[in-house]
Amino acid sequence: MQKIIAPSIGTTLDRFIKNRQLHFPYATGELSQLLQDIALACKILNRDVNKAGLVDINGDLGNFNIQGEAQQKLDVIADDRMIRALTNGGQVCAILSEERDELIEVNNESHYIVAMDPLDGSSNIDVGVSIGTIFSIYRRLSEPGEPVNTKDVLQKGKNQIAAGYVLYGSSTMLVYTTGYGVNGFTYEPSLGEFVLSHQNIRSPENGKIYSINEGGYRSFENPIREYINFCKDQKYSARYVGSLVSDFHRNLIKGGIYIYPKSNQAPHGKLRLMYEANALAFIAEQSGGMASDGCTRIMEIQPIEFHQRSPLFIGSKNMVIKALSYID
Numbered sequence: 326m327q328k329i330i331a332p333s334i335g336t337t338l339d340r341f342i343k344n345r346q347l348h349f350p351y352a353t354g355e356l357s358q359l360l361q362d363i364a365l366a367c368k369i370l371n372r373d374v375n376k377a378g379l380v381d382i383n384g385d386l387g388n389f390n391i392q393g394e395a396q397q398k399l400d401v402i403a404d405d406r407m408i409r410a411l412t413n414g415g416q417v418c419a420i421l422s423e424e425r426d427e428l429i430e431v432n433n434e435s436h437y438i439v440a441m442d443p444l445d446g447s448s449n450i451d452v453g454v455s456i457g458t459i460f461s462i463y464r465r466l467s468e469p470g471e472p473v474n475t476k477d478v479l480q481k482g483k484n485q486i487a488a489g490y491v492l493y494g495s496s497t498m499l500v501y502t503t504g505y506g507v508n509g510f511t512y513e514p515s516l517g518e519f520v521l522s523h524q525n526i527r528s529p530e531n532g533k534i535y536s537i538n539e540g541g542y543r544s545f546e547n548p549i550r551e552y553i554n555f556c557k558d559q560k561y562s563a564r565y566v567g568s569l570v571s572d573f574h575r576n577l578i579k580g581g582i583y584i585y586p587k588s589n590q591a592p593h594g595k596l597r598l599m600y601e602a603n604a605l606a607f608i609a610e611q612s613g614g615m616a617s618d619g620c621t622r623i624m625e626i627q628p629i630e631f632h633q634r635s636p637l638f639i640g641s642k643n644m645v646i647k648a649l650s651y652i653d
Contacts, residue, residue: 532580
């Protein structure tokens with residue numbers, strides 16, 4: 326039997342994925358290749374993001390996505406980069422993207438479905454604030470060779486087999502889980518490789534950061550206002566970037582809670598369940614944190630449409646529990 330050596334800090338992403346595959350004697354390598362395809366697309370996208378301001382990729386494209394949000398030029402570029410990489414890789418049967426109205430069917434012989442937000446926080450592109458990519462991977466329920474159906478895609482978050490995000494900030498970082506802990510990889514541009522930098526990430530059970538857009542304070546329900554007042558009384562720090570990946574990543578490392586509640590303007594919440602909330606909920610739980618829509622565990626919610634929205638309370642376990650106690 327081959328001896329398996331646990332990856333150490335500095336291990337490349339490719340080698341880390343291969344090492345993890347050795348733990349599963351019946352693994353075919355398809356998921357490993359899919360993760361590598363996503364990493365490749367994000368390397369290319371990182372290059373594009375770093376050119377913002379130097380070439381004409383900043384600004385509003387003049388179109389709107391299915392959510393009615395103005396598309397930025399980089400939104401469309403990111404969407405194309407990701408779809409091209411996933412299509413060429415051959416491991417995906419269908420892709421669900423925030424930037425596309427309908428499901429993209431790719432290869433009916435393949436086993437996996439990817440749901441993604443190609444470029445989260447795109448409104449921050451023009452001002453140089455950190456942005457990100459979020460992805461979620463499901464295994465199809467129908468047999469390969471058959472057309473992909475709605476049930477294949479509309480699965481609960483607990484059925485995810487992998488999820489992750491890439492943060493394009495002061496450094497570029499890929500964080501992902503396959504259900505066996507959370508690990509982070511920092512991009513080393515001189516090598517062109519993601520290398521293991523944050524091993525077995527654990528979310529602090531308590532924190533002193535709360536992240537919410539307080540500009541909507543008057544439109545929030547009373548329990549949310551009361552929790553915000555509690556945070557102020559405790560002298561917690563308010564930190565809100567406006568990029569979900571950025572806010573989540575900071576709280577994951579330092580301890581904190583991110584809240585995007587329902588409001589008068591967004592009675593069902595604003596964040597998308599399939600490719601934002603589910604992916605980050607999987608990572609949060611795998612790191613010891615918690616994620617809820619205010620009454621239900623995020624990963625237990627049965628989606629009924631591709632672009633379904635959801636409120637989100639996510640982060641350090643005890644902070645989420647405290648916030649939910651106000652709603653209860």
